[in-house]
Amino acid sequence: MVGLSCTLASEDLKGEFLQLLRGGHHCEGLVQVGYHGQQGLLCGDSWDLELAALVCRQLDCGKALAVPTYVIQPEESPQVVLQGVHCQGAESSLWECSLGPWGTTWDCGCQCISAVHCSDGNLASLQLSGGSSPCTGTFEIKMQADIILKCGLPKEEASIFCRQLGCGSALQGSTAHLQGSLGAEQLKVVTCQGTETHIFNCRFNLNLLDQCDHSSNTVVVCSGHMEARLVGGDHTCAGLLEVRRGLTWGTICEADLDLPTANVICRERHCGSAVSTPRGAHFGRGSGPVWTEAFHCMGNESLLFDCPRGPGHWELCNHSHDAGLRCSGESVYRALRLRDGQSRCDGRVEISLDGVWSRVLDDAWDLRGAAVVCRQLQCGTAEGAYDAPAPGYGVVPVGLQHARCLGNESHLDQCNLSMSLLVPVESLPDAGVVCSGLGDLEVPPGEATYEVINDVPSPELYEETVGIEDEFQVSEWLLDPQDAHPALNEGGDGESFSHGYDDIMLEETAS
Incomplete structure (x- = not known):
């Protein structure tokens, strides 16, 4: 059970109060009100950015960034809610608005509860990341604590975001790997009507926040890219x-x-x-x-x-x-490939030096280096970084030790590299990578060969740029357990991660 978060409530002499619950910060969460001797949550039927802005101002929490809703699930108990809230826009507090009757969540047309992320809370920004221009990339929800949630953004919703970025309309949306038994329409983290001018005017389904940190098969592409x-x-x-x-x-x-x-x-x-x-x-x-x-x-x-x-x-x-x-210069970027994995976007990292494929060794290999490799290979984002078993065939020379990456580099050559063999090879593990997918393979006409020509990968090799990844420790929550790479399931408990509202026990909020 999730306990009530500490909140700063706006309260007047009549006993009316306003506060945000369950968000982990007093400037974000579900909207709870006390009015006419009753307390409960705020029905989400008329919830919009203008009303959310009023709530944030009243709580001294800055501006309203996002206006999500919490969708009540069938197994949850009905909640007491305040309905029919209508404001003109000039009010200084919620109590100056027209307030409707009390009811239950089943009386709400959307059967949902209002929530808000104010600018003084944890939500930092929404962005497209890892693309080759500002008009393409993976849709990310970035939190103030450097937590990044990678979520799908369907084409209609992506068009709203593309226009907001000055990038025209969306030519391609993205679909996240969301877990659950709900239908596809219910699994949308962001839902827009199509007329919004800003993505924050759309509804965010808070129920799915804990499920949307799975990499997408595709990236958003705007017409301006x-x-x-x-x-x-x-x-x-x-x-x-x-x-x-x-x-x-x-x-x-x-x-x-x-x-x-x-x-x-x-x-x-x-x-x-x-x-x-x-x-x-x-x-x-x-x-x-x-x-x-x-x-x-x-x-x-x-x-x-x-x-x-x-x-x-x-x-x-x-x-x-x-x-x-x-x-003036030939590309200095050496070719990479992943070997001995389950696909060409998964396995032990090898680097080509003067035409000879060589091992990459590192005793501190992490997701930052893995993110660079996945980006260079056009394999999406990094889902895992692990110590790979040494090759079991022939003699494969060592080409690189100790790649120290920030995680935002386009190619492994841009990281801080040590080419000298200062440490006995036997003491260093091979660097292994699990990427999110195969990416979009585009081969110019006449170049579908089994060698790397003009940075175009063959069906066995894959090289170029896409994606970015955060600096989280590798742990089982990164992957669906059924799809996890065997190397990630061998020992180690990892760290659990929880953010959002999926395990809310709402009955505590009713009086």
Whole structure:
């Protein structure tokens, strides 16, 4: 049973009071009111951001960030609730609003209870994380205590969030791995009507918070997302320039690629600066659309996404004039792969040094390093980091020891690495990784080979960028026990994790 959290109540001389329960902080939780000699919870039928803002102001808790509801389950006892609360917007307290009669939760049309996250509480932000632009990534609920809940965001709800970010509409939503027996519609953590201007105006189902920390198979992609890649060259920093807009890869006309824009693309690809922009489809012709909108970069932007855009020079451009680009440096990122696991996104980490696959050893391997590996391999987010059994075939040399990562790096090479063999190999375990999924494999035409060409993985290898992961200790709550990797089930109790409202005993709140 969850005990009542400490609260700061707003109370007047008439015995009326207002407080938030069960949120772990006095500025977030279920809304409890005392009115006309009775106390109970607040029906969620008319609950919205404006009413929640009034509650937060009255409690000196800042602004209202989110207006979730707690959905009453059939097995729970009916609760006393205050119904029919209507405010004009200029009130300084809830008691100045029109307040309806008392009833039970079964009298509420939504059969739900109002809740709120105020800005002075634990909720920090909602964000898309781990994408190659601000308009794509995994939907995350970030708490003040550095707790990150990764939740699915269906396409309709994702469109609200995309518009809020200035990224257009959603082309692709995401679906989280939620556990439970409810129908798909009931398993939505966030539910929007489609007319909201802000994701915080939507309803958050608090019942699912403890179940939504499972990685999603897909990421949210907004129509404003764009990124660049180079394909068909002799190394990863040269080739046909392809630009992705939303979900579609296309080319740009050679006349629309100037030096400042080329430098931004090379920098985005971690390839130094632009050396040349070969014309006449030098690296081959593309197969997608030829974008007629041109980029007008200043040259100091970090991403192509940040550059101004406008009409191109030649609206009738075709693939015979596709732009190419050669940057100053070959990619320094060494190829990675995962071996001896249950899929190509799970197993013992190996790194390619001068064409030789070598072991990665680390006596302090954790989720931060695993997050980087999963991102580089386009395998989603890290669900586990473990000591892998040493390879049982042949002699595999040691290529890397002691990778110290922050967790936000794009490639393992960006971590603090020790290449020297200062510790006897026998005393160090192999680094093992369990990633959330296979990611979106995109292979340019003609390159579906079993070798790594232009950073495009074969059916056995998988390399590039996606995702991010927090710094939690590896424990069984990260995975469904039925799906857990065998290495994560061998000994160790791990830490349990609980956040949210799933085990609320609501009957205590009624008088």
